[in-house]
Amino acid sequence: MTESHENLLLLPGLHGVGSLFPPFISAMPPHWTTRTFEYPLDAVRSYEDWTAKIRETLPEREPFVMVAESFSGPIAVKIAATPPPNLRALVLTGTFLSNPVSPLPKWLVRVAKPLLRIAPLPRLLLRRFLLSPDSPPELVQGVFQAVDLLPKTTMVDRIVSTSMVDVREDYRQLTVPTLVFVGLRERLIRPRAVAEFSRLRPDVQVVEIDAPHLIVESKPQESVAAIAQFLQQLPRSDA
Template sequence: MTESHENLLLLPGLHGVGSLFPPFISAMPSHWTTHTFEYPLDAVRSYEEWTAIIRETLPEREPFVLVAESFSGPIAVKIAATPPPNLRALVLTGTFLSNPVAPLPKWLVRVAKPLLKIAPVPRFILRRFLLSPDSSPQLVQGVFQAVDSLPKTTMVDRIVSTCMVDVREDYRRLTVPTLVLIGRRERLIRPRAVAEFSRLRPDVQIAEFDAPHLIVESKPQESVTAIAQFLQQLSTSEA
């Protein structure tokens, strides 16, 4: 059976850059190609604005697969809800459809926003909610560097925007084949938010991993295997 070429557009998490993706990309077959959209570090935009911006960068002719991590998940869902004709599939990893943390009144989020811009993010918070005790030193250091490179104002605005987002109706309307990667050691996204993927769309394919929030960084080979199987099934159904 001939292996099909795959063109993947990667949307990173809240840090907004592709610095954590190399092990994931290295695990991919040689006949796959990738492009990572990187968010400007000092750019503050709403989810609607990012959706419009990224939509303008999508491949115009070649079929592609949209792979979105964490913060970028709602953007990818909004794009896929009214998909370009060459969007072949959607892969969501360690992400959410609505407020991923404990529900908070929107007024409280707005009040807390200025305070969050002052306090630094403790290292133990990053390790607890993004990683696991057995995460490699390279990944831990990479996460610290990615977070440190993001201006505090940008980080807080992105965090606040995740507390306001709700793309559940867009997700219900999806017609694009979709795979959702879920980490069984997820600590950042509350269980109810994780469960929304299968509750709202029982037909969507789910792959679970013994991994924390950063799934494709923690389990690159396993993640690629799951995506490859999903895309192979899609190719078979299309034949």
């Protein structure tokens, strides 16, 4: 791995906190630094609002790499479409550019929304769609805890917002070097949504990892190695 310093900004998935990132961070070289943006648990905002909010917190001078997982992917793409000058690269992991699941009629979304707010989320579904049968117990428990901490209203609003998002045009306009992680055992995001990354931008580097939806948590060493190799190919803006 390169001995150069890397500054990573981590944007978590729908759970909104960094509690699942420690194994990923621990796998990084000691000369890399990280900061995780955490979404307030009780905050209900649109993708546009979050994009503006996160843009306000970006590093002002030091070159940085933005790593966005799942729910945060569209936000990172919108930021990178009009990037700050010190954004060195973009890494997208287990994420999407438009509705990640089967399209639903808007009337059905409106009907289902209040029902989802009161119905419990089965842990069996969390394991099936976010993890894999061989996921370590500590990761499984960490996912359950992160979801349990998220207020149901916040969770449902974030889920519904993913069904409405569309950043495909922003993605087409990217000029920032971009790496996309695709999990070979992905069950949450429909294949058509995953395929959009290569179909819309054949020049973008896509790496397949034998992992479920939570890629960097499930395969931290492989993820860090792929990011390091990708960054080694880029010119140093601080050289």
